[in-house]
Amino acid sequence: MAEPGGVLYDRLARVPEREWEKGAGLDALLEGAREPFVLRGLVADWPLVEAGRRSARDVRHYLLDHARDRPFKVSIGPPGHDGRLFYDVDMAMNFRVGTGKLADIFSGIDTAEELGEARTVYLASIDIPSHFDGLDAANPIDLGARDPLKSIWIGTRTRIAAHNDFPDNLACCAAGRRRFTLFPPGEFRNLYLGPIDNTPAGRAVSMVDFDAPDLAAHPRFVDATAAAQTAVLEPGDAIFIPSMWWHHVEGLEAFNILVNYWWRGTPAWLGQPQVALNHAILAIRDLPPEDKAIWRELFDHYVFENDASSTDHIPENARSILAPLTPESAGRLRAFLLRTLSQ
Structure with missing residues (x-):
């Protein structure tokens, strides 16, 4: 494939889009939902989204204004890294993980942009209440009686292998663009899952490279694509991913921010x-x-x-x-x- 994933994504079905209303309208859409859908412009009025529309630097400054003085976990790819956070040839991770203050991490991104360097920097699943002061209140969303985990994902161009999560997930694109490719829960055999105890981020991932699928090694992936749905989110858009749906996620711009909300329909005291x-x-x-x-x-x-x-x-x-x-x-x-x- 000459363009990353171009041929693959062009032939996939699109995630259905749903109309929504402020307030109880979102709660009604989410209640009992078992199929994915896209909500265009759901968080378009967030100050975080507005800052991202101005520029990548503006949205980074906005985040720094709310950041707490504590370490942030960050994944960094080596020189020449293509943004795919995955395994290397020895099945170790092809990126290193460290911690740093958000201002220092963003300063490194600023420098890379000035020099025109492509650098993979990814802050994944950062808990918003513990790492930011007032960010959640300034960028609200009404999820009814749900009490979700609230996370933010910040980074350069990235490709995150298809995986699933146990909770339901509402993911909101705040800056840049995100492409989601989704598969029903039963497609796990056709996605060729890797180890469950040695993973990039805690969940088993598909071993298929979506930008260059090796159909000789992964022939059933063709069957998975027949059941797949894809969507590109613009700033302010959101996507609902039901529990256990597989999703491959890409940050398509030089700088991207996603905010997501996870909740489960069963009590937290039940086991995983x-x-x-x-x-x-x-x-x-x-x-x-x-x-x-x-x-x-x-x-x-x-x-x-x-x-x-x-x-x-x-x-x-x-x-x-x-x-x-x-x-x-x-x-x-x-x-x-x-x-x-x-x-």
């Missing part, structure tokens, strides 16, 4: 499914096939089907963790797991 998957690999995956078949049936019975046949024969006051979990019973279960895992 990824932890259960990791434990199942430890405890079940390498059992003999006949034993695995038994455990598959037990998982279906207690977890995936979870119908009345698993509890009706037990007195209601004696069902323990087979009853719907509460904060207290979930806490007891977590303590039991911690004890058993430490033995």
Whole structure:
């Protein structure tokens, strides 16, 4: 592909766009949503967006006016880095991670721009309340009763391999442009996932280079593209990414800012499914096939089907963790797991 991803993205379906109204209109769109959609101009009136429209330096100054005096985690690519934050040939990361004050990080970006140097600098998933004073209040969004994690992503041109997240996600383009390419949850086999314990940012990622897919090595990727949707966000636009949808994300301009909000539809005191998957690999995956078949049936019975046949024969006051979990019973279960895992 001569232009990065040009042929691939040109033939993909577009993420549907939805109309929205200020206030309760957004809450109604998000309630129960299981398909992605784009909201054009959702945060177009943010001062952060307005500063970005003026210039990259203006929006950096705006962020510095709100930044707390504390270290910021930053990923930096070596000279000649193409912006793809990924593995090297030895499956180590092809970037280094450090910390620094935001003013110093931005000063380095200023210098690179003056010299005309392409440099990969990426501040990923920076918690807004702990790293900025008043930024959230100055750039508000009404998410109803949701209590989301609020993060900001700042960087030069980047390509982030397709991955998924457990929470629902509303991502708002504040400066530059972002391209999202989304795949339904069931496409994981066709995305050729890498390791789950050695990842660029905590989640397993697709090993396919979307700018130059190797279809000899990854032939099923063609099937994934048949189910894919893509969208380019301009400053002020937003995209809703439902839980577990795979998304490949690119910062398309020399400088880009994204603000996102994560929330889950279940209580925070419930466990993380990824932890259960990791434990199942430890405890079940390498059992003999006949034993695995038994455990598959037990998982279906207690977890995936979870119908009345698993509890009706037990007195209601004696069902323990087979009853719907509460904060207290979930806490007891977590303590039991911690004890058993430490033995």
